[in-house]
Amino acid sequence: MQKNGSKKLLSFILCMALIVAMAFFTTGCGDNAGKDVSSGTGTESSMQTGNNAQVEGSAQTGDDAQVEENAQAEDNVLGTGNTEFTLTVVDKEGSETQFEIHTDKETVGDALTELDFIEGEESEYGLYVKTVNGITADYDTDGVYWAFYVNDEYASSGVDSTTITSGESYSFKVE
Numbered sequence: 001m002q003k004n005g006s007k008k009l010l011s012f013i014l015c016m017a018l019i020v021a022m023a024f025f026t027t028g029c030g031d032n033a034g035k036d037v038s039s040g041t042g043t044e045s046s047m048q049t050g051n052n053a054q055v056e057g058s059a060q061t062g063d064d065a066q067v068e069e070n071a072q073a074e075d076n077v078l079g080t081g082n083t084e085f086t087l088t089v090v091d092k093e094g095s096e097t098q099f100e101i102h103t104d105k106e107t108v109g110d111a112l113t114e115l116d117f118i119e120g121e122e123s124e125y126g127l128y129v130k131t132v133n134g135i136t137a138d139y140d141t142d143g144v145y146w147a148f149y150v151n152d153e154y155a156s157s158g159v160d161s162t163t164i165t166s167g168e169s170y171s172f173k174v175e
Contacts, residue, residue, distance in 0.1 A: 021035050021042045022089030079103050085164055087112070087172035089133050092144065108170050118159070118172075126158035132172045160175070 025166040031138040076097065081104035089110045103111035109127055112118040119131040129146045130138050148162070149171040155162060162170070 035110075051131065052109055068122055076100060077102070078117065081105070083111075083166075085111075085166075086169045088169065089135075090171065090173040091135050092137065092174045101160075103164070106163060108162045108164055109158065109161060111164065112159070127160040129159060129172070135174075137174045144173045144174050 030076075038111070078099045079102040081102045083104060084100060084102050087099045087101050087133075089099070091097075099117075101111055101115070101117075105111040105112065106113060113127075117133055118127075118129050120127045120129040129148070130136055132146050136142075137144045138158070139148050143151055150156075150157045150162065152171070160169075
């Protein structure tokens, strides 16, 4: 009986220690948490003010993030022309970047080559793409290559012979 009671006591003490540690941690996170900025006293109304300031700061950070996201989106619009298509690039780490391509070219390959977005070697099967958006994937040296997809399906033709079709999405993925 005494062993069972000491386990309960030990559990109770451990729980209390964790609660106290969490209380210190949460109050120690903010410089002015729980203090009235003008007088240095802790009041409930000043705690609410401090929390509101943190929320307002978060909103500003969110606005900054939105501005940065919009700037990145503008950077991801490439070329000029009457035809527009979406291109997604998935790198070796799985990071995905979308681009909006504008062109007057007929094929995806011609549009991307004109923008210096892709580079490769000509072969009997067409353009063997080794570099996309400055990222090189060469099977001979890395054991990986750029796979070309149309509407999330492995393309049945090369990028240089794939005609741009309205409503279709195109992508390159390192595989």
